[in-house]
Amino acid sequence: MDGQAYFGGETTTDRANRARPALQLYTDAHPETELSDLIADLLHLADVDEYPDGGEAVALAAMSAYQGEQPTWPTGHSEFAGAYLAQARAGDKGWLTLAGDDDPRAAAEYMRRAMQIVGFRTSEMAGHVDDLVAGHVLTSDDGHVFRVVKREN
Structure with missing residues (x-):
């Protein structure tokens, strides 16, 4: 389309x-x-x-x-540096890369505020960051999805 x-x-x-x-x-x-x-x-x-x-x-x-x-839309794409990408998406939309870093924890930490905005509890955030670093995909109650992935070469 x-x-x-x-x-x-x-x-x-x-x-x-x-x-x-x-x-x-x-x-x-x-x-x-x-x-x-x-x-x-x-x-x-x-x-x-x-x-x-x-x-x-x-x-x-x-x-x-x-x-x-x-x-x-055929437009330019911003490329983030780093071996790991912090990504989010809303519902069934495509993945949006929010940050890149050579350290997966630093990439995951970048998404803390976004995760809080969509309902993840601040008191549980350290555990959520650990989950992202371990490769888990996290989904908020309203369908926002977060992940940290190793860049494909």
Whole structure:
């Protein structure tokens, strides 16, 4: 299935063009800023306006949606360094690589906050990190899945 069929006719360029006016307004008002500043400010807005679970949850949802669109949109891919990859996915969406490291524990530790956001208990987090390092796949009650995998060469 191509991107147009999956997204009702919108392509990567169409989606980018939807956001372009907002970026232009932002950079006109704040000339010394970059796209990442707008994104960070929107996450702060989610915190201040009390979106469910705040800015970090919005960022995770946005990255999940963006990553889910990637298989149908031919765009560049960010590559993480390291022998082990920390990955997450929401439901049946594709795996999103969150970090890479040569130490599987460091890769697993990177996902602590994301796991807390989707309901893993902070008091049990050390055990969850141990499970990820041991190669287990962890699933939250609402279907978010986390794993640490050895990079395939």
